[in-house]
Amino acid sequence: MSDTAIRIRELTKTYGDRRAVDGLDLDVRTGEVFALLGPNGAGKTTTVEILEGFRDRDSGEVAVLGTDPHGSPRAWRDRIGIVLQTAGGLDLLTPREVLRSTARSYASPRDVEEVLEATGLTEKADDRIAGLSGGQRRRLDVALGIVGRPELLFLDEPTTGFDPQARRDFWGLIRTLAHDGTTILLTTHYLDEAEQLADRVGVIAAGRLLALDTPAALGGRQSQEATVSWEEDGTRRSVRTATPTAEVATLAARFPGEVPELTVTRPSLEDTYLGLIAPHVTDERTEVPA
Amino acid sequence: MNAIALGLDRTALELKMYSREKEAVFFSFLFPILLLSLFSVIFSSQFDQNGAGMSAAHYFLPGMVAAGVLLTSFQTMAMSVASERDDGSLKRLRSTPMPPVAYFLGKVGLVAVSSVLQLAVLLLVARFGFGVDLPATADRWLLLAAVFALGVFAGTVLGIAYSSLSSARSIGAVVIGPMLVLQFISGVYIGWDSVPEWLRQVASLFPLKWIAQGMRSVFYPDSMASVEMAHSWETGRTLLVLAAWAVGGLLLCVTTFKWFKRGTV
Structure with missing residues (x-):
């Protein structure tokens, strides 16, 4: 391989x-x-x-x-197995019927019961697909995507x-x-x-x-500055620092017990992502109207 | 599994879906049977008084058989394929190693089983419910089989091609409206002899008129051929026109078929 x-x-x-x-x-x-x-x-x-x-x-x-x-x-x-973004239909069949039929197209499919079990659909196996919840329907899509052992x-x-x-x-x-x-x-x-x-x-x-x-x-999330925040005199205070451990040690010395509401955060994946795409999102909106 | 085996498997699945969809079963499968029974009861007195030697059930049977052919093939295919294309079922099937021909074999299998079953019920109801004499000679049965098979095949491929014309949301109206008009002008609900000449000309452009004419030649006594436009059954021309529709429909179906909804891939 x-x-x-x-x-x-x-x-x-x-x-x-x-x-x-x-x-x-x-x-x-x-x-x-x-x-x-x-x-x-x-x-x-x-x-x-x-x-x-x-x-x-x-x-x-x-x-x-x-x-x-x-x-x-x-x-x-x-x-290969494909779970499409929007999948509908099949309302009149049951998960077991659709999985069995789909499995037959593949050379060495997974066992249908095993797939039903793995996707948590065993109890719904013989119910009409129309009656499944959104989450169950999506799990069925995954079941259909993996039944061929991709x-x-x-x-x-x-x-x-x-x-x-x-x-x-x-x-x-x-x-x-x-x-x-x-x-x-x-x-x-x-x-x-x-x-x-x-x-x-x-x-x-x-x-x-x-x-x-x-x-x-x-x-570069790991190397970016961290933000240390805490409560003092009824207001939220925060410091951006490359050495958060030292900052926390200083705070620990200043407060008698616990530092109130202490948090140490680095930019979340979301922050990093939004930073990365920011210039392109503007371009998209001006150049390509949806 | 090979394509034929997968096609049989698809047929079983299609039959399950069809039989579970009450609207489809009613409007395509039971409708002609229901209408034949209704017309036979409602018009029974008129036909007896005519002394034409033909009961209402006998009079309407060929038209209902013809309508049934187009309902179980054309209407069922156009509506089911349009909705399967819209809801992503076709795209999902395309993402599996299933050979495309297996899908079409499943559709053909569904139409074959449902239309033959419908024909059988129609004939049984006509014979035992209303005492209609069924054809007595082998060549008439053979002609029935030929017109029926050509009609069903043409209806199936034309229905699949027609499904591309509209989205699932409006396909119902796009199919049922024209179908209803065709049934009225092709001698299904209204006797062919009562349809004005110019409307008969229009109807002749579509396959339903020819299926109905073929069916009249099967079920009516030969003396009735006088009501036809050519004052004869035109058996050869009927088969030729239906064969042309079947071949044309197949070509149209093969060249226009799309697995994906418009505006997606």
Whole structure:
């Protein structure tokens, strides 16, 4: 098995005179969870649809599991799983019926009962899909995406509209899949989701890769100044510092006991992300009316 | 699994979906059966007084068989494919290694089973409910099979092609409206002899008129051929026109079929 699940070089795609993808280079390693972030219109969806074999590129090289997705040969489809951003329909069937039928298209599918169990749908297996909750319906989409035992899974905004508990449960499911060796390409608007799940994060805007790193290190987060805050004389006070430990020690000496309401924070992934895309978001809004 | 086996599997799934959709079952499957029964009861006295030697049920049977052909094939396909395209079902299927032909085999299987079943029920109701004499000769049954098969096939491919014309939200109106008009001018609800000449000309441009004419030649006594536009059954021309619609529909279906909703990929 190759070390690289997805290899993209100089990828471009133009709609009219707008460059949706503009010379993108990116590698996704086999076995990792890779989160692709970017504002609407950044070229995320176009890129993912080219990788999924749904859309043709203008130029550049793309290899997904060593195969050019253009033309999407059946043997290649057998090795990938796709969870689409919006999936509906199937209302009149049950999860078990759809999973069984879908599994039959694949060369070595997972056991349907096992997939129902893993996605927490065993109890709903014989209910009409129309009656499932939003979270259950999304778990069914994932079940359909993994029933073929894919080596690579595309997850497009999987938890939009979930309540917090449903998201936590869903993340557990994704972690299990990643643990079993499935390579996952995740696109999401939730920064905490990327932080929770991804081994590496890529930020794209205006069709180019702006930053690529682990969630913890993205955009130099680790080396940026920390903010130390506390309550004093009824007001909130804070100091930005490169040496937060020393600052806390000084505070500890000044106060008799606990420092009131003490917090030490570094820029969140969200802050870093918003900082990265800020110049491009303005461009987007002026150049490309939605 | 190979494409044929997957096609059979898709057929089973399609039949499950069809049978669970009450509106589809009512408006495409039961409707002609219901209307035949209703018309037979409502118009029974008028037809007896005519002394034309034909009961109301006998008079309306060919039209209802013809309407059934187009309802279970054209209407069912146009509506189901449009909604599957809109809700992303088609895109999802395209993302699996399922060969595309398996999807179409499933649709053909659904239409084959539902239309044959509908024809059988119509004939049983006509024969045992209203005492209509069914064709007595083998060549009439053979003609029934030929007109029926060509009609169903043409309706299926035309329905799949037609599904691309509209989104799922408005496909109901886009399908049912024209279908209703066609049924009125093609001699389904109103006797062919009562349709004005110019409307008959318009109806002749569409397949339903030819299916209905073929069915009349199967179920009516030969003396009734005088009500036809050419004062004969025109069996050869009927089969030719329907075959042309079938081939044209297939070409249209193959060249225009889209797995993705307009404005997405």
